[in-house]
Amino acid sequence: MNTGNNSSDAEGMKIPLQANPPVAKVCPHNVNISCASCRLNELCLPIALSKSEVHQLDEIVERNRPYKKGDHLYRQSDEFKSVYAVRSGSFKSYVLSDNGQGRVTGFFLPGEIIGMDGISSKKYANSTSALEHSSICEIPFVQLERLSHQLPNLQHHFFAIMGNEIAKDQQIHTLLSSYTAEERTASFLLGLSSRYARVSLSPTRFLLPMTRSDIGEYLGLTVETMSRIFTALQRKGLIAVNNREVELLDIEALRAIVTAS
């Protein structure tokens, strides 16, 4: 309780109330959906599992109540217990530097897995919080390991998920160590685009769930630079931005910017 000044603490007092009832936003935040019937089962953990295997996975997955904007999944140096799959909404991971200001280390969209940085040290290396009203599947890691041992497909797939995370992190390493502000931004937007495409959302029009400041921290740039680059890309006719709404007008040109470096 001492760590927290987040809204979930307040919420903690009315545990059984299922929080905001007016979340009748249809299915996306629905708590009682099984892996088998989840629309993300083609990209989340169930991929490559048979029907009966998915059923076994289902049994260890905990479907918590939805998270409100700013609620924390876990905090830096909390004991590692679970990995999480985003069902709907989005999250950011960040660390706080000693001088107090945060640095965003990742964004997570539906179907993506959160928390693997805690596996080896048994403590989470960052804090992660919801960027908007979101829902999550929690997968206790001990049980995931046990089940992976029984299901070679699951073991194989989880190795692949982790390997993918490693490959992605290395791309970001390259991005941060040698790309200009404009190249980083273009690459970031294209990355979001294909991640939205994966979940059958428009790859050319989407809402940014995070602030300019979040993006800046992630890309190693200041908010002011982010803002300037966004307007510059807009002037060039490559994107249209209106507050959190982004439209990619010329994907090829954006790609050319990234490839140039």
Next chain:
Amino acid sequence: MNTGNNSSDAEGMKIPLQANPPVAKVCPHNVNISCASCRLNELCLPIALSKSEVHQLDEIVERNRPYKKGDHLYRQSDEFKSVYAVRSGSFKSYVLSDNGQGRVTGFFLPGEIIGMDGISSKKYANSTSALEHSSICEIPFVQLERLSHQLPNLQHHFFAIMGNEIAKDQQIHTLLSSYTAEERTASFLLGLSSRYARVSLSPTRFLLPMTRSDIGEYLGLTVETMSRIFTALQRKGLIAVNNREVELLDIEALRAIVTAS
């Protein structure tokens, strides 16, 4: 053939010759050492395995002939087949940007695992080459998976190794996105220091196996800046550098530089 101007290509022509016979440099590069008797078995894959389990691991490990400086373990977009454990010497991973210049994505010292970035896409995402005369244990991934399925300890440990890689990559993300040149350099030296300590080498005096340029590419800085920072740290009395030889004179002060940010 068009990509290559490295010594391993030349070597490729005399395949069966076992390369340099005068490698009688005693044990470190000795090819015929088992996991059970390897001095790295406390930090490499065998950790946490029982005697008989180590024996099973032994059977799938391929101990290739030593690699000469510049020889490649694999190249970017080669088919992923194995992960590699460094037995002696050191390696660097790098990607080439379209304009031709490389960007180093990692350095690997004895006991560390190379190649996990290829697991998900089935292709290596980078090239990796030896920085000096080095030896390697190759672990065919299909067999590692099969054995992990049989040995829960091994599965657990490999998850941990991958999780550790992810956590490390995120630290570098933070480093690159918000640290100054001096902070990055101090952090890099301290990192090397503790990695050498892990393999029972001096944490305060060591030889850098890589060039200034390699370090610069890794830290997102130019060679010139690297050189300047090294001399600056030396003037301040925090380190002593003589070509590739480094001595850390004031670890606490180096830590203070890193923590400041």
Next chain:
DNA sequence: TGTCCTTATTGATATAGATTAAGTTTACTT
């Protein structure tokens, strides 16, 4: 509906590190 607070934009200026340019030292090669 208005007030407050957070987020975003834009401009002016400062600066860390890149770039350019030599020059020097180290280390291969023959």
Next chain:
DNA sequence: AAGTAAACTTAATCTATATCAATAAGGACA
């Protein structure tokens, strides 16, 4: 041992992005 190439250092200058400063526009809440 000499000759050449690679690696490293140092200095002068330039530039991309940070910093500082001010304003504007949303969005949450009373």
